Each structure stands twice: as structure tokens, then as C-alpha cells.
Amino acid sequence: MTAMTLARIRELRQQKGLTLHQLAGLTRLSVGMISQVERGITDPSLETLRRISDAFGVPLFDLFREDEPDPVTVVRKDERRRVSSPRGQIVYSQVSRLGGKLEVLEAAIEPGAVSSGERRSHASEECVLVLSGRLRVEAGKDVYDLDAGDSCHFDSMIPHRFVNPHEEVARYVVAVTPPSA
Structure with a gap:
């Protein structure tokens, strides 16, 4: 993680008026873990970042935001933020x-991987498009198996997750509006 990202986490915590102890309670992470993340001593997992962004009520990638975006932005493939x-x-x-x-x-x-341990919901709308491989979308009580070129559009308030029970890597694009918190 960049120093700017670490500063953003600390900035959001302070904007919300939260102590390390309070943020730890909201995230179910230890005070030590939160402190280590803010000081750059540990590289947080995707789940840790999700818990922090959920506690702040901001989209996950908002933790990486450094300043206000320009009206037109080009995101180069090799400069994308990755988690x-x-x-x-x-x-x-x-x-x-x-x-x-x-x-x-x-x-x-x-x-054999899943996007999260359990199905998650958030106030958004989502559309997933499979680029290659095959992907399973679990939404509510239903399961949707998608092949390359297939898409699935749903209300993100329905608890959902993505699963790859197949033998090859699945690549897909997901669009979310508004960005999920």
C-alpha cells in the first residue's frame, strides 16, 4: 500500500471522529492491526480493507483516493489500483x-476461489460480464452459471458473491453504481 493510502485511512478515521479502539470495534479487528495498517507496518488483506471501508461507509477503492478526480480521466492498464x-x-x-x-x-x-467467505449485500446495482472462463454468481437463494460472454445484472442489496468452482481462471468485469461501500 502506498503512504497516501495509509494517510487516507488515518484521515477518514479522524474525519469520523473515531479512535483506534472504536474503529477496531467496528471492524472486528484488533487495535494493533489497525495501528499497523495506519503506520504501514503490515500490508492489509482484502478482507481487512473491506472491513475498514465498511466501517467508514465508503467504497473499498475510496481508501486509495488521493485527491479529487479530473473531469476526464484515463486509467492506464499498468497504473490501475489493484487489491x-x-x-x-x-x-x-x-x-x-x-x-x-x-x-x-x-x-x-x-x-476453487470465492469473492468473499459469505454472501454480502450493499446499496448498489451491479452488472458482471464474464470475459473468459466460467463464473458462478450466487445471489439470494439462486445460483447462476455464466460462460464467457454472459452477463448478470442484479440489485446488490441481494446478498451475493462470485465463485469459481471450475478448473480454469475466470476473468470478468463488474460495474457497480453507486460504488459499493
Whole structure:
């Protein structure tokens, strides 16, 4: 993580008027973990970043925002912000600019991996497009198996997650509006 990201986490905590202890309670992380993240001593996992962004009520990639976006932004492939799970089984790279009203992510999910341990919901609308491989979308009580070129559009208030029960990596793009907190 960059020093700017660490400063952003500390800045958001202070803006919310939260102590390290209070943020730890909201995130179910230890005070030591929060302190280590803010000081750059540890590289937080995707789950840790999700817990922090949820506690602040901001989209995950908002933790990486450094300043207000320009009216037109070009995001070069090799300059995208990336977040991965602890074992690298899922990698998200932000295609859209930070701070916009639409979040577009490109993702790769390894065989046998899931986007989160349990289905999650958030106040957004979401559309996923499979680029290669096959992807399972679990939404509510239903399961949708998608092949390359297939898409699935849903209300993100329905608890959901992405699963790859197949033997090849699945690559997909997901668009979320407004960006999920």
C-alpha cells in the first residue's frame, strides 16, 4: 500500500471522529492491526480493507483516493489500483477512476476461489460480464452459471458473491453504481 493510502485511512478515521479502539470495534479487528495498517507496518488483506471501508461507509477503492478526480480521466492498464485476497485467489483491478459515481473493476478469480467467505449485500446495482472462463454468481437463494460472454445484472442489496468452482481462471468485469461501500 502506498503512504497516501495509509494517510487516507488515518484521515477518514479522524474525519469520523473515531479512535483506534472504536474503529477496531467496528471492524472486528484488533487495535494493533489497525495501528499497523495506519503506520504501514503490515500490508492489509482484502478482507481487512473491506472491513475498514465498511466501517467508514465508503467504497473499498475510496481508501486509495488521493485527491479529487479530473473531469476526464484515463486509467492506464499498468497504473490501475489493484487489491487481492490474502492468497491471491482473487485480484481486482480498478478500471474506472477513483471518486466517480460508477465503479468498474476487472477481476480474475482462481479455480476453487470465492469473492468473499459469505454472501454480502450493499446499496448498489451491479452488472458482471464474464470475459473468459466460467463464473458462478450466487445471489439470494439462486445460483447462476455464466460462460464467457454472459452477463448478470442484479440489485446488490441481494446478498451475493462470485465463485469459481471450475478448473480454469475466470476473468470478468463488474460495474457497480453507486460504488459499493
